[in-house]
Amino acid sequence: MPGAIKSPFAATPYLQAIGVALLTVVAASGQAAPIKLEVDASDSPRKILHARLQFPAQPGRLTLLYPKWLPGEHAPNGPITDLVGLKMRAAGKPIPWTRDPEDMFAFDLELPAGATALEVSLDFLLPPSAGDFSSGASATPQLLDLSWNEVLLYPKGTKSSEVQYAASLRLPDGWKFGTSLPIAKQSANEVEFSPVSLETLVDSPVLAGAHFRDVDLTPSSGPPHFLHIAADSAAALELKPEDSRNFSRLVAETGALFGARHYRSYHFLLTLSDHVAHFGLEHHESSDNRLGEKFLIDEDLRKKSADLLPHEMTHSWNGKYRRPAGLATPDFQQPMKGDLLWVYEGLTDYLGLVLAVRSGLWTNENFRQTLALEAARLDQQPGRSWRSLADTTAAAQLLYLARDEGASWRRSTDFYEEGDLIWLEADALIRQQSQGKRTLDDFCKKFHGGKSGPPQVVPYTLEDIITTLNETFPYDWRQFFQARVYSTNPRAPLGGIEAAGWRLGFTNAIPEMLKIAESARKFVDLSFSLGLTLKEDGVIQDVIPGSPADKAGAGAAMKLVAVNGRRWTAEILRAAVKAAKTKSAPIELLVENEEYFVTCKVDYHDGEKYPQLERDASKPDLLAEILKPLTPALRGNAEK
Numbered sequence: 001m002p003g004a005i006k007s008p009f010a011a012t013p014y015l016q017a018i019g020v021a022l023l024t025v026v027a028a029s030g031q032a033a034p035i036k037l038e039v040d041a042s043d044s045p046r047k048i049l050h051a052r053l054q055f056p057a058q059p060g061r062l063t064l065l066y067p068k069w070l071p072g073e074h075a076p077n078g079p080i081t082d083l084v085g086l087k088m089r090a091a092g093k094p095i096p097w098t099r100d101p102e103d104m105f106a107f108d109l110e111l112p113a114g115a116t117a118l119e120v121s122l123d124f125l126l127p128p129s130a131g132d133f134s135s136g137a138s139a140t141p142q143l144l145d146l147s148w149n150e151v152l153l154y155p156k157g158t159k160s161s162e163v164q165y166a167a168s169l170r171l172p173d174g175w176k177f178g179t180s181l182p183i184a185k186q187s188a189n190e191v192e193f194s195p196v197s198l199e200t201l202v203d204s205p206v207l208a209g210a211h212f213r214d215v216d217l218t219p220s221s222g223p224p225h226f227l228h229i230a231a232d233s234a235a236a237l238e239l240k241p242e243d244s245r246n247f248s249r250l251v252a253e254t255g256a257l258f259g260a261r262h263y264r265s266y267h268f269l270l271t272l273s274d275h276v277a278h279f280g281l282e283h284h285e286s287s288d289n290r291l292g293e294k295f296l297i298d299e300d301l302r303k304k305s306a307d308l309l310p311h312e313m314t315h316s317w318n319g320k321y322r323r324p325a326g327l328a329t330p331d332f333q334q335p336m337k338g339d340l341l342w343v344y345e346g347l348t349d350y351l352g353l354v355l356a357v358r359s360g361l362w363t364n365e366n367f368r369q370t371l372a373l374e375a376a377r378l379d380q381q382p383g384r385s386w387r388s389l390a391d392t393t394a395a396a397q398l399l400y401l402a403r404d405e406g407a408s409w410r411r412s413t414d415f416y417e418e419g420d421l422i423w424l425e426a427d428a429l430i431r432q433q434s435q436g437k438r439t440l441d442d443f444c445k446k447f448h449g450g451k452s453g454p455p456q457v458v459p460y461t462l463e464d465i466i467t468t469l470n471e472t473f474p475y476d477w478r479q480f481f482q483a484r485v486y487s488t489n490p491r492a493p494l495g496g497i498e499a500a501g502w503r504l505g506f507t508n509a510i511p512e513m514l515k516i517a518e519s520a521r522k523f524v525d526l527s528f529s530l531g532l533t534l535k536e537d538g539v540i541q542d543v544i545p546g547s548p549a550d551k552a553g554a555g556a557a558m559k560l561v562a563v564n565g566r567r568w569t570a571e572i573l574r575a576a577v578k579a580a581k582t583k584s585a586p587i588e589l590l591v592e593n594e595e596y597f598v599t600c601k602v603d604y605h606d607g608e609k610y611p612q613l614e615r616d617a618s619k620p621d622l623l624a625e626i627l628k629p630l631t632p633a634l635r636g637n638a639e640k
């Protein structure tokens, strides 16, 4: 877990020798020759990658590291368990290595006299089932998401931005690929990439597949933009003309929002498969977006995840170019500090939702429903009574992998959704108090814009955020964030919704966005009425402390069997909640708790309840203003 990484050789006479060996590698990688990395992915349909590395080196001790802290994952997630077959050779002989007993990601070895290079071969076992993030499932018989960090080692003591790698890749016959990595040479199924820094290599995944499609999204001016799609079937590549237009609009809208681009070209990598981990991971010049196979051809799935590409693209400015100082680490072993994730992820999430509407991927109503669900969920979760939003950022590396059970008492990675509310409030406040002369867009242009050019990292602190906000519109921003981020609050920050001319209310009809989410994620959400959520098999996911279900004795991980004596289904449960409104008898839930059965009598009579935003006609509709496209030619396209 995070902490100082100690080498057993530290403060010993070996130190000097390591220093010499490392300097040699740096000098050599600096300009004599880059480290060679050959990846053979021809067996990826069988869930295995083969790799060979060649390090220029000299006799002496050396430590090689496997990347542990992956940018964008905010956690020490490097999939070290699946690194296998590690063998080393130098001067024609096998070189024994030992793993550092205190750091599972470090391998120590000694190069013999006469050695001028070190050869390393290794395999990576691609996980067969969906897991978490880039270490989750990433290969199917039809496609592969290659994250270079899975198949490489780097010399300890080198900076990721300095050490150079020349990578090459062999793919299964007939496969095509997309990546932001510059290509030096290409033949039938082999590609050689131009040498780049380790930082750029790990920041430039490759998407490859048998069913592949490239879509050019380049706007009328500026760098090239591409959408590369790999899917488990040819049918899933069917991109509707309006979606293609909306993705092009997204590119135009980001240009108008930030006023500059910090990349040479931009590549959306879109993986469509039901057999890979589903998530998005940001990079400077690309984004790794993994969704279900039917994302492009099923209207509900498209709507459910329409904000993913806008979110990940926003990160190119907010997260990659401007990066919290605690996340701008010099290599992949130094622990990252997540304290400003409410800016890195929170502001990105807000802008991602806004851009989804401005680009036409969502309607205003899709946005309002999403915001209402987030606001109501955050507002009712009791975990906010004991931990601040700031604590969820500090503990992000734990919360990303936490179970669903107990989430309302534990709190989750709330800096995304609560970030939406806080940045909406900042946006509404600036608009309101400046009589519409200033907006959060002006802040984005100042903070994330600057001069267009190739990727660079400009770290920031909370002070920098406050300074630029004050330049945008003078206000007590320190106190604004102190109250919302750094203090515990029994209620969610709903001020932005209210300042924007809306209020959080409830309805008895399931909102479309919740219906879509329930069907895609296979769960039933009665958290706003009974106070529980269930998986499709009846297992209770979470019970909100203090809710009617909690008072009746229900608990997470129990399994619902019957409702009022009848075998449960989502429909029967919802019908019982509805019927109880006009009855005084409790709703009886028969639940199984580890082989024991118990009946929970839920004394609840308020009917079905789902959140919605209701218009406050006494105030101007700032939400509608916020969601208007910035690109003049596109105005009027998104409103519905």
Ligand SMILES: [Zn+2]
Pocket: 282, 311, 312, 315, 345, 348
């Ligand atoms: Zn993100």
